[in-house]
Amino acid sequence: MSVNNKRESDSPIGRRRMKSIRANYELYLLILFPVVYFIIFKYWPMYGVQIAFKDFSASKGIWGSPWVGFDHFRRFFDSYNFWQIIRNTVYLSFLNLAIAFPIPIIVALMLNQLRQQRLKRFIQTTIYAPYFISTIVLVGMLYVFLSPSSGLVNNVIKMFGGEPILFAGESAWFRPMYIFSSVWQETGFASIVYLAALSGIDPHLHEAAVVDGASKWKRIRHIDLPGIAPTIVVLFILAIGNLMNVGFEKAFLLQKDLNVDVSEIIPTYVYKIGIQRAQYSFSAAIGLFNALINLVLLYVVNKSAKKISGNGLF
């Protein structure tokens, strides 16, 4: 049976729907503003992604520019630094994931074992603080601490009779600086979620384990860790889904001519090609390529996580 719109509004369900819409018309007026905002600022750029398959020229606009298919993608794959950029992006992301992801979990597990509430609060407040420091200030701090002439780190090296290191100018130091500053800045804040998950674990489990003579270490391994495993899995999936989105801001600020061979990652390259050299279509193609890898990763990891542990994001 087919129901056209006119008949539907006569049917009981349609009438109830119309009635509820009319009674709540104010809610639709409210949501209209954010919807318009999202259409302009989020969906319009999505529509603009098509310039990755076109030769965009400002005079013809997005709609009028001619299609060129996958030309820009091919050009990117064939460019001499394609593999270098991909390698830098993947390497930096994996390194960050391998080091900066587990540390908040360890910190949360250890904090959770502290009995003195005041000490715990003091440590928490302290380690959250760097999260409120901007990336520019963070990189500025790195530079003043690592400065070859006056930096604290080089002063220590000199004190022990070593030669000062030009951290900012050596490729070998780009990744350590990047990862260490991430750990310094984000560990405290990232541990919040795990601490919340830990506080949700039934205290009876711990009491029973203590009666059975389990040590703190054993309780962490057999009660705390399994208890927060679902949280870890979800955050891990999210981290993987963002793998190729390594922070543009910090890489961009830490980048110098001297370390560009390791610091050029997809986001900084997109910025250079697109904003600085105004090659809009080529740059949009690189950005789209990056976004697609992310989506595929997110999908694959979510699927396998569901299969292995039964926890997934969607």
Add this chain to the structure above:
Amino acid sequence: MLNRRTKSDIWFDLFNYVFLGGFTLMILYPLYFIVIASISSPDRIFSGDVWFWPRDITFDGYRRIFQDPTIWLGYRNSIVYAAISAFISTTLVIMAAYPLSRKDFYGRSTFMVFFLITLFFNGGIIPTYLMMKDIHLIDSMWAVILPSAVDAFLIIIAKTFFQELPEELREAAAIDGCRNLRYLTSIVLPVSKPIIAVLVLFAVVRQWNGFFDALIYLSDGDKFPLQLVLRNILIQSQPSGNLVNDVDTLLAKQRVTELIKFGVIIVAALPLLVLYPFLQRYFVKGVMVGSVKG
């Protein structure tokens, strides 16, 4: 109570104190060092004398910073941007989240999907830049405020909060003839201070610390937020002429520049670092609500 400690527990606690103590120190010492360095003589910093106490205390760095018009302008711009962003962001998020929290809001799952999609797809830098060009926002203060004002994550946080308000409250109000808008403004908003605080904070922190939108959309130095002014000083070591133009030799200039760096780090980070211990619990709450819903 949990009082039985095995021998391994004692070792564990010992290790724990050392581990957490070391970690806390690693966070705290750099912050402390910046403070003492900012009031020490640059010569003493260069020779490596400054470790735990300031040496040859001087406020020369701060004097120069406070006399520099570009830093003040950046400060003013950042405050204006943060205030307007906080207002726009909070208003829009509530306008989206409140209807979505209502079970009798027909079409809410469709709207929800409409917002959620943007968490997983976005146009990317270049299409967004072209959109900003098309609507003529480039080089205006709105370019710094609007593109990042709202995101779906904030809507989820606020929606989760509103959903927990008791349904009976609204029914009672409806019986008394209270319509939706009145109900929202005179009953929901007054009891929603915690979530409003979270939304305002997220907006202020993001705006205060962000520089990317300003970097790509602004070319007019008079509109630069504090972070872009800082970038010249901290990253590119190019303090504006006013900061060091009375210093004669190149070496002295370099030293004064270093001193200024310590000072501006404090000046830039201080507002949030002073505020956050008071606001921390709101933040923690916001992050937790958000994480539950992913």
